[in-house]
Amino acid sequence: MSTRKSEMNAMIQDQGLRTLSYAEAIREAMAMAMEADPTVILMGEDIGVYGGAFQVTLDLVDRFGTDRVMDTPISELGGAGVAVGAALTGLKPIFEFQFSDFAMLAMEQIVNQAAKLRYMLGGEASVPVVFRMPSGSGTGAAAQHSQSIEAWFGHVPGLKVLQPSTPEDAKGMLLAALADPDPVMIFEHKLLYKMKGHVPEGSYLTPIGKALVRRTGTDITIVAGSIMLHRALEAAEKLTADGISAEVIDLRSIRPIDHETIRASVRKTGRLMVVYEGVKAFGVGAEISAMVAESDAFDFLDAPILRLGAADAPVPYNPDLERASVPQVDTILTAARRLARREV
Amino acid sequence: MNKPDNRPFAIRTYAPEVLREALKRMYLIRRFEEGAEDSYTRGLIHGTMHLSIGQEASAMATCIELSDDDKITSTHRGHGHCIAKGADVGRMFAEFFGKETGYCHGRGGSMHIADVKTGNLGANGIVGGGLPIAVGSALSAKRLGKSDVTICFFGDGANNEGAFHEALNMASVWKLPVIFVCENNGYGMSTSVARSTSVSHIADRAVAYSMPGVTVDGNDFSAVAEAVHTAIARARAGDGPSLVENLTYRWRGHSKSDRNRYRSKEEIEDWMTRDPIARFQSELIAHGVLDDHGANAIAAAAVAEMEAGIKFAKAGPAPSLAEVTRYVYAEV
């Protein structure tokens, strides 16, 4: 049974390593990529002197100029399409949606064009575009600025969909996305932007499609990503007081999804819980549950699979409602106890 | 004092062999479309198709001075653009027949036909889908310091899509080397331009985006070539985008399911008397670029190329069913 605290915090405390915020890590990755490769450009609404709605691009316009840090008009469809066209013809654009919710204005270009062009053209074309997607609830911005729609894109062959949970991964995933010849969407949780953590110097790539066991355990498996990983880790820590040993897997990549890491854990614990911020129905948890049920890990299940996702409602405004609408540490804790104690 | 050259623009601008090749490609487009139609009626092609018979001058005159480095984005009615840009009709037929030897290895079909190597970024099944992509392609050229231009073909229907307005605005704001070529054939499926569009000429939209807009007879090879030539020069000079509207007509229905209930037989027959191929051929003969014998030889060569293309396509292998997910992602 592991009694470790979150790996990342332990590392920082023990070794005094360099720390950056999640937003700083993303910015460092973008700056490094732009310095190394003149074809990398940034596009988005108010990413220039304003610095981006969440101050992620911040001062990059001063370093790289308006030709490479391009404020687009408020034209999500057109802007995304320009990024797709540029990617098709030799540039590597990083396109920031101000809020991931606004990507719905650009679904045509993301889903019909970016995702399908390689296939439609029989492998003769490549669209190496990166879409940055600030997402998630907890900011009081209500129904149209707080959604977690990553699962939507998990349904689209041709896209890659990532969800970094730490500053280290935020940097490594952005660099990996830029190195990838296909369109990659990175869902960045707005509440994580200020989170500090160790970020290695220099260039490194976080592998796309690989989940990571952040905490080992023997009684139950909790799969979570993005901010839910941190809530799951906190819950897992509290579960030790109940004598429950939880294994916590950071999903990291929704498409492609790392089946084997999840299955291996389920084969060990026999109990699976998936925690995600998107609406529970038809979400990431449905895919993971079904994948486990279809696999050889089925025979190792010793309890029903639990999904914890958002309420079947738009994200509400009232802070208590907003908090209650998505999984929190206490809800994860309660569900994990029930699962571990064979009560479900 | 030099005598003013009153010959049509194309005749006085392009070399005779270039003009003869253009006529040959126009014939090839016509014969290709007929061959595709015939193959379709025989059940050799599945899905549907959008034929561009009657619009050959618009495709060919627009592309006449493009190199393989220049890009085009195309539409669902894109066979003609593909051929005008230099594609091989054998591989196009192979694609229509769903063969592994087709341009898209049987994954795209008629609606996504493209020869990427000749600068064609793809026909598009979404009305207006190619407009922002063309702007992005022009952005690449500008950012990478290339002199390439991008031609963005779109139909009259697309001018009422949001993507059209967003794309033209951004191209203008950033002064990008892109030429928006509207092939106005009068109908977005069954709904006429008059019933769907608030301006009488789609080129009038250009004013809203501070770019030149010109409407020309799209069945007049020289008129189209001149308008596009001017726009390309402006783009290459770094002065930004232009909008060219080619008024033309499709002889066939919108697609193979069209029952032609929205236009009269008289209207269709009237447009058929303005056959762009016949007009261009007469012009070439009138100005001594070609004689009757040469014209017949060109027409016959187009037939032979079309027939050879179908033969090539029929002989090609089908894709392996096990490779249904191939080309979704880059192969590493």
Place this chain on the structure above:
Amino acid sequence: MPVEVILPKVDMDMTHGTVAVWHVAPGDAVTKGTPLFDIETDKAAMEVEAPASGRLHAVTARPGDKVAVGTVVALIYAEGEVVVELATVIAAAPASPDPRDKPAAVPLAALAPVQFAAPATQETNGLLRATPAARAAARQAGVMLADVDGTGPQGRIQREDVAAYADRQSAPAHMPDSPAVWSAQPGPLHVSHRKGSGVPLVLLHGFTADSQSWAPLEKALGSDRRLIRIDLPGHGRSPRRKLRSFADLARMMVEAFDEATKAYDEVHVLGHSLGGALALAVADIRARNVAGLSLIAPAGLGPEIDATALTGIIRATRAESLAPWLRCLTARPEGISDEYSRAAMKLRRDPALRTFQAEMAEVLFPDGVQAFDLRPALSRLQCQTTLIWGRSDHILPWRQALNVSGDFALHLLRDAGHVPQIECPDRVARIVLRGMVAASTG
């Protein structure tokens, strides 16, 4: 060459069309573009025009005929051209391969849905509630799920239930030839934990029972109570350890208690019958660790015991002979069904277990007398202590409780026999929980 008139494909998903009517008769002159015939598809009717001018011949499709797309239905001959039969024309034409020729037969592994080997269902699993892991374990161990008792929610059989069952099944296999003798087994007493919160409750079962017998009371106690169950030697999953006296047994129990509760500062102990006597002994020896004590019909408070019933239970080899003695345990004999007896016998079918327990009875209850006295221990107790006794207990009479002086509460339950924790678990649970609350506040 004549021009072929084909049945054209006029719709995306069209494979066939029906010829509705011919507008032109064979031999008639036609001009290109004049209507030749109408076709009907699933969706629409449509006119087919003449592809060339000439005379119509060789009409093969009559009105009403359903014809495949691309089929030649007639020929148009130029004026003066020699008319030949259609069959001849077709035979002379080079066979054109279907361009959409059938793809090579490839294994569809990449496309096929995930398939599993059909599970070898020896048993009728359909109506049993069991987890996939339990089913897999049962298949592997050759166990019939129907024989396994589920301890999960709604009686769901879980992996550990199958394991426990398989363990019990394999135990007699060690001594197949000498069923009536037993040999001493090493190792500590078996302890099982139920996860939960708060001060743990240690459960010590009675003679001839095992920890599974607590199930009704566990349910009544609520699911968040942390439980520690200890099996007596030679009972449940504990090894058969040699013992010469009650003191031997108490030492073993204290040893197991120490190990099982080492993570906790204090616990509450609940014992039934012989387990009650052991609970008293543990509380006496480990007074600091026992915050409270609940005793259900504890042994050791007087000499009398119904040795006949005890011997009957120990000796029974069949459900039929066990049932009458089981009925002596309760105030409501009708509550002991045949199924209950069969299930109880299933747990006792190992002859070595029966022999061991018979010898144990000889040590603890020689000549039908309780040979150990815990009244002094009960008098000494400082902790919160509760006695629960059925008024109709035929095994150990409740009046023995009156033999002791001490500060304990005595709850006498009407309509209960020797096993109130099974007969009326809710009432017993209420009393136990009240005692635990009193222990924690006192």
